Amino acid sequence: LTLSARVKSNTDTKMNLTIKQKLTVARNFAVEIPIEILHFLVVPFALLACDEKSENLPRWAAWFDDPDYGINGDDGWRNEHFPNGKNRTYWARLCWLYRNRIGNFSAKYLGVRVEDIDANTVRTQGDVFATYNKGQKNTFCLVTCKMKDGRERFGYYREIRYGKSKWYCRIYLGWKLMDVVGMRQDNKAEYMDENDKKVLQTVWAVNPFKRIKQ
Structure with a gap:
């Protein structure tokens, strides 16, 4: 299913990482x-x-x-x-x-094994469609979850546009949890089909000069 079919958008725009998440x-x-x-x-x-x-x-x-x-x-x-x-x-x-x-x-x-995520703990704050933004506006999304053994994981995605220029900054930190936005216990299987990744890798990427795609 498409992302739009899995989850509704949340446009809250105020969220920063905790000290624990930054240390992670x-x-x-x-x-x-x-x-x-x-x-x-x-x-x-x-x-x-x-x-x-x-x-x-x-x-x-x-x-x-x-x-x-x-x-x-x-x-x-x-x-x-x-x-x-x-x-x-x-x-x-x-x-x-x-x-x-x-x-x-x-x-x-x-890495985070998708099958080991406690689907009841998946929480999303911000714009669930942030990765489709491509610099059109300032946006962010924070996805958090717990594993079955109790460990916490998060994925923080943010785009910062430089005024009216053709460039923006792209930030992705933690784990690539944007792939499980909208996961719940009743739809977890939809995130584990043959076309989905079985393991979500860590990420600490900051690209300050991404070109905006019209």
């Missing part, structure tokens, strides 16, 4: 940044061991692979950036993995 982002950053640095060094060599038919990196470099789409990218990547099989070239694979770094590591050690 800092902890995830401290854990992952050394692995990310290693990623930039290992992946160029790991790809040399892949042929045109390969779908994934060698097992010894599995931490740096993408858990959902491997080394060849998703449909958008293949159709928009490297069509006609060019996504299987060394350069295309390198660009894909540099864009989607340490996916397997993040999913295995820090």
Whole structure:
């Protein structure tokens, strides 16, 4: 189902992260940044061991692979950036993995398994359609939940437009919980079909110069 069919929009515009949530982002950053640095060094060599038919990196470099789409990218990547099989070239694979770094590591050690989310605890504040905004206005969304073992997880997404310019700042922190906006116990299965991600990775991305798409 589409997002609009799953949940109604909430346009509350005042929400900041708690100290605990900020510390969680800092902890995830401290854990992952050394692995990310290693990623930039290992992946160029790991790809040399892949042929045109390969779908994934060698097992010894599995931490740096993408858990959902491997080394060849998703449909958008293949159709928009490297069509006609060019996504299987060394350069295309390198660009894909540099864009989607340490996916397997993040999913295995820090990721949120969708099936382990207590659907009764999923809460959303702000604009549930924030990721579709693309810089058109200032917006944010905070999604929180608890896992079945009681651990708390959150995803904070925000866009800040620079006046009337063509640029905006995009912020995404915590976990990629925008994928489970609107989850309830009675519709949890809708978020776990074959087209949905089984594990939601950590995220600490700040892009201060995103171009507004009209």
